[in-house]
Amino acid sequence: MRPLVYACLVLGGLSLPAIGADYFDNVLTKIKPPHSHTAIIATNLVTGDILFEQSPDTLLLPASTMKLLTAVAATSALGAGFTFNTRVYSRFPIKDGVIAGDVYIGFDGDPTLKSEDLKALLAQLTEQGLYRIEGSLYLIGQANEQLQAPGWVWDDLGICYAAPVSSFVLDRNCVHGKLSPKLASNQSQLSIPGDIPISIKNTAVFDKSKTEKFCQLDLQRLAANHFALGGCYSGSQAIKLAIAITDPELFMQASMSQILKSSKIKLKGKILVQHQLPANTHVIATHGSVPLSDLLHTMLLKSDNLIADSLLKQLGKHTFQRPGNFSNGSRALKQILTGEGVELNHAQVVDGSGLSRYNLLSARQLSQVLTLIYTDSRFTPLIDSLPVAGVSGTLKYKTSFNKPPLFKHVIAKTGSMQGVDNLAGFIRSETQADTLFVILENGQSPLEKKQQSAPFSALFLHSLMANTLAQESQASSTLTPASPAN
Secondary structure (H helix, E strand, C coil): CCCCCCCEEEECCEEEECCCCCHHHHHHHHHCCCCCEEEEEEEECCCCCEEEEECCCCCECCHHHHHHHHHHHHHHHHCCCCCCEEEEEECCCCECCEECCCEEEECCCCCCCCHHHHHHHHHHHHHCCCCEECCCEEEECCCCCCCCCCCCCHHHCCEHHHCCCCCCCCHHHEEEEEEEECCCCCEEEEECCCCCCCEEEECCEEECCCCCCCCCEEEEECHHHEEEEEEEEECCCCEEEEEECCCHHHHHHHHHHHHHHCCCCEECCCEEEECCCCCCCEEEEEEECCCHHHHHHHHHHHCCHHHHHHHHHHHHHHHHCCCCCHHHHHHHHHHHHHHCCCCCCCCECCCCCCCCCCCEECHHHHHHHHHHHHHCCCCHHHHHHCCECCCCHHHCCCCCCCCCCCCCCEEEEEEEECCEEEEEEEEEECCEEEEEEEEEEECCCHHHHHHCCCCHHHHHHHHHHHHHHHHHHHHHHHHCCCCCCC
């Protein structure tokens, strides 16, 4: 007689049948977090059949899965070859090594611009023979900028993953330092590079014996890129700090002063900030970022917020032909994706990174974006930029994704913040059809997260892969003639 094809899914010691109409309902009764809101959709990309859906139209916080929308909209509207450009302008030619007037640097909000790039920009002028500017150096950027989106959590703003998004971006608008304990004392010592134009007053202490019941560091953001670091840190090992600046315009102005001093060009006038480029100027040097395709690769793989929101502002600028901000950028993103067939009527889009607590998306809307990525040749290269379970990006070390069956077979964008743990992407395996999935979990209990053996998304994907394999094996055995009984 033909052998019975029967697969079992083992989740935390539970054995569940992998075939049957009630399979996923049975699984969810065992693995669904009791205090979370969840929404799921899974689709066979070969047949187009929906394998399972639960609350697919419920609007939830997308967190960084929002970057999938940003990637598709930017590719559609800006094109894969788009670059950010930082340009030097002048009214006057270089004559006898001198520009007899003012020089202007126009900043485009390049999220990847580094101090070394500005040094190279000045070196271009030196190569043209310039050694003196008779006028002033004007830094041109957008006026009255919206540096953070509505709904960004205020206590995130001093941390580099929430650095201000501005036309003035240098070294990611972020300062790295180290806080170390002093010997024979609970006092601390803060180390930051000496040439960084910020100041930090440090009164933090180390609780080396870990006896304090309430011990946490506190960073106060003050005016003019001044900070106060206080509170305590539980432990005795040095820790790394990444502090987001508060005033990008002032930071660029002070940094440019230091960079110019280290160059071969002498400035007679001052370094000033202006918000409009005068007429009758011409470009004398330029620096371009890497193309959009490379920017998106970094954004998706590393979940880079600064790149995402810098691109969102560019979408507003490109679509509405006016200075970009979070408001017109978000409107542009919705307009572009609606034109691509994504239904976003009830969605709320506030930023391009997913940092805002005001964003709202459904699993179905995210699945429509993923379908575009999978089926449209303009967007399919984005798949190669998604993190791969146990291999790259934000999925390299995520619990349960660095071992079979998910290892190397899940290609997806993560979306995590306090109380949120989302995942949206694809399953690719030699043994089953390509599968699209979106798993959203909001309202996650911190205690449950600490105690769980595996994330909810990992458990569901285990069940999804097991069920798909079982069904395909069953179909195969149904089509195969039965072997004679022994």
